[in-house]
Amino acid sequence: MHTACGLRSCKTTLLMRSVPQSRGGIRMGELWYCSVDCFVKAVRERFSTLPARRPLEMPHNPRLSIGLVMLSKGYLTDEQFRLALAQSQSTGEELESVLVRHGWADEWQLSSARAAQWGYPVLGRDRISQSVDADIPMTLLRSFSAVPLHYSKHARRLLLGFVYRVEHTLLHSIEQVTGCRAEPCFITPTEFCYQMERVTAAQDSREVVLDDSFTPADMAKTLGGFALEVVAREASLAHCQKYLWTRLSGKRRSIDVLFQNRRSIEMNKREDLWSSQEEIRSAG
Ligand SMILES: [Zn+2]
Structure with missing residues (x-):
């Protein structure tokens, strides 16, 4: 099935590949790697190029405030809206918590208003009834x-x-x-x-969160260790904000490895700082 190792610098000879232990390899997306060593080298290359490709969550600025949505849905009277807004502005308390404190809105109405702001549905009242075995960390x-x-x-x-x-x-x-x-x-x-x-975690999988700032080489090496442990046949990788999520799946077991990237958080902060300085400069 597999024609060639996905790692261009792979040194494994055809003879070596026919040795039973080295058969199988690890598939990641479109590519297949003949051994854990080649997999480690490939992910190391990929990790080294990651910071530049880090996707940022676009800030969402709804056109209507939550208060206006609540008003337009008829959950609030004009009077309640006006009073809540005034209180929120004078004390700095969130409008939503002012509404809940006064008993003017319940949490389902707030969720429904948030859903309207974002343009997605809200789960109807009393709709949750099942256990879900979805296997997400x-x-x-x-x-x-x-x-x-x-x-x-x-x-x-x-x-x-x-x-x-x-x-x-x-x-x-x-x-x-x-x-x-x-x-x-x-x-x-x-x-x-x-x-x-x-939410029941699947019994054949587990998750590991690594909190330290790893170098790409360390991260790849760590994954290599887990790949050996679960006898991984497949690997998938995705960025999820500050997390780098890798799933290694073997025949019987799989593992989710989450690298929490501190450097990307610092970079975010620095970018925020830069953009706010930019705003100050352009405002002045
Ligand atoms: Zn190889």
Whole structure:
């Protein structure tokens, strides 16, 4: 099946490749690597070029504020809206928490308003009823306040509920790593907590989060170790904001390795600083 190793500098001879232990190799996307060594070299090259290709989440600025959406949906009276806005502006408290504190809005109405702001559906009241075995790392779900609500293995579709904002990088990385199309909707914080308890991690997989700033060589070497451990036959890789998510799948076991990239967070901060200085300069 496999014609040649995906690593251009591969030194493995045809004779070596026919040795039983070296058969199999690791497939990553369109390419196949004849050995863990070649896989490690290839991912090392790929990691070295990553910072330049780091996708940024585009800031979403809804045209309507949450208060105006609540008003237009008839969840608030003019009076409530005016009072809540005045309080929020004078105390600095978020409008949403002012509304909840006064009992003028419940969390489902707020989720429904957020959904309208983003242009996605809101999960209807009392619609959560099932356990979902979608096999997405819990670290990513917690970090983006997202939870699988429904998973169709056959249709390869996943319904993902978000609480505060839709993270497109998460949807995109799920598609890249699992090959499953992820569709967003909005849910309430209570529904999120309820469903998180029901998300059962698949028994044949586990996740590892590596927090340190690794060099591309260290990251590749670490992955090589895990690839040997699970006897990986397939690898997939995706960026999800500050996380670099790699899934290594063997016949019986698979592992999700998440590298939390501190340098990219620092770079973000620096870019923010630069853009704010730019604004100050252009304003002055
Ligand atoms: Zn090779």
